[in-house]
Amino acid sequence: MEKTSLAPLDLTAILAKRPLVISGPCSAETEEQVLATASQLAATGKIDILRAGIWKPRTRPGSFEGVGTKGLPWLQQAKKISGLPVAVEVATGKQVEDALHFGVDVLWIGARTTVNPFSVQEVADALRGVNVPVLIKNPINPDLELWIGAVERVAKAGIENIGLIHRGFSSYGNTEYRNAPMWHLAIEMKRRHPGMLLINDPSHICGRRDILAEVAQKAIDLDFDGLIVESHIDPDNAWSDAKQQITPAQMGAMLEGIIWRKEDIDSEQLHANMEKLRAQINQLDDELMLLLGQRMKIADQIGQYKKDNNITILQTNRWNAILERAYARGEKIGLSKEFITKYFDAVHMESIQHQNKIMNS
Numbered sequence: 345m346e347k348t349s350l351a352p353l354d355l356t357a358i359l360a361k362r363p364l365v366i367s368g369p370c371s372a373e374t375e376e377q378v379l380a381t382a383s384q385l386a387a388t389g390k391i392d393i394l395r396a397g398i399w400k401p402r403t404r405p406g407s408f409e410g411v412g413t414k415g416l417p418w419l420q421q422a423k424k425i426s427g428l429p430v431a432v433e434v435a436t437g438k439q440v441e442d443a444l445h446f447g448v449d450v451l452w453i454g455a456r457t458t459v460n461p462f463s464v465q466e467v468a469d470a471l472r473g474v475n476v477p478v479l480i481k482n483p484i485n486p487d488l489e490l491w492i493g494a495v496e497r498v499a500k501a502g503i504e505n506i507g508l509i510h511r512g513f514s515s516y517g518n519t520e521y522r523n524a525p526m527w528h529l530a531i532e533m534k535r536r537h538p539g540m541l542l543i544n545d546p547s548h549i550c551g552r553r554d555i556l557a558e559v560a561q562k563a564i565d566l567d568f569d570g571l572i573v574e575s576h577i578d579p580d581n582a583w584s585d586a587k588q589q590i591t592p593a594q595m596g597a598m599l600e601g602i603i604w605r606k607e608d609i610d611s612e613q614l615h616a617n618m619e620k621l622r623a624q625i626n627q628l629d630d631e632l633m634l635l636l637g638q639r640m641k642i643a644d645q646i647g648q649y650k651k652d653n654n655i656t657i658l659q660t661n662r663w664n665a666i667l668e669r670a671y672a673r674g675e676k677i678g679l680s681k682e683f684i685t686k687y688f689d690a691v692h693m694e695s696i697q698h699q700n701k702i703m704n705s
């Protein structure tokens with residue numbers, strides 16, 4: 345995965361690279377910092393695009409809100425010395441205009457903007473008639489429709505090159521991650537937009553350095569097309585997101601350590617074996633569905649007894665007993681408590697729906 349700088353810059357070819365790697369500081373702070381980061385990243389030979397926040401949407405006022413338009417010439421200079429195209433977050437029509445005026449190559453819409461259709465529309469309107477790739481981060485809250493809506497607004501403005509960034513979702517009381525990955529939402533987004541670039545942002549998922557590589561590897565294992573990772577020449581003293589940034593050298597080392605898997609390889613034997621295993625999985629899934637159908641029929645019978653004897657559908661003690669029993673059995677056969685909880689919740693809800701129907705019949 346050695347990367348060479350292309351001159352003149354062929355953005356279409358760069359964006360088609362797999363894995364696509366974007367890196368750079370959370371925020372542009374000073375010209376020296378931007379230039380040093382850019383040249384150190386380019387020296388790793390593993391980076392495709394330089395990122396830097398110029399306008400920073402901060403949760404609380406009084407935090408560093410970005411250097412603003414004066415940082416854009418620094419990016420032009422960084423591009424010149426590193427040969428890397430540059431990417432910037434935009435949240436308003438004016439920011440789009442300024443970024444394009446200063447030759448920014450790739451724009452991205454941040455998580456705090458994707459949540460707001462008014463803002464996304466304003467950005468989309470400013471993009472009309474412009475040919476620039478736009479990456480759209482998932483909204484802060486786990487709402488796929490908002491993410492899809494943002495993609496649609498930007499597409500309707502005529503932008504052809506749209507990519508997705510999975511940066512995790514805010515969840516109350518979550519401690520391990522800054523933003524819970526909720527991988528299934530990114531996977532579902534990929535299913536709805538096959539062929540659209542999907543990259544993972546482990547920096548904003550983790551919020552800390554120590555689990556960055558683990559999350560990046562997971563994304564690659566899940567067939568993401570690339571990564572966007574924050575890097576800084578002096579991470580501890582970064583003006584924003586200090587805890588999650590790594591040095592360009594650490595970035596290079598992290599990329600070196602990742603096992604890059606291919607979705608498919610050309611081996612007939614491998615395919616034949618996979619087919620056999622997939623057939624077994626299909627068979628087991630069919631049987632599980634059949635068993636679930638039978639289970640619901642029994643729930644229906646119980647529902648009938650409950651109706652005849654005028655007792656409530658939800659019997660809390662019984663439900664706790666089912667769960668305790670399942671946790672104990674699950675542990676023995678390697679099923680996590682989290683999975684058991686989700687699975688039984690779903691089964692339980694379906695049973696309740698069945699019994700509701702009977703009660704109302």
Ligand code: PEP
Binds near residue numbers: 397401
């Ligand atoms: C960022 O990329 O620095 C940023 C603000 O990210 P997000 O929109 O994912 O919070």
Ligand code: MN
Binds near residue numbers: 370371574584585
């Ligand atoms: Mn950041």
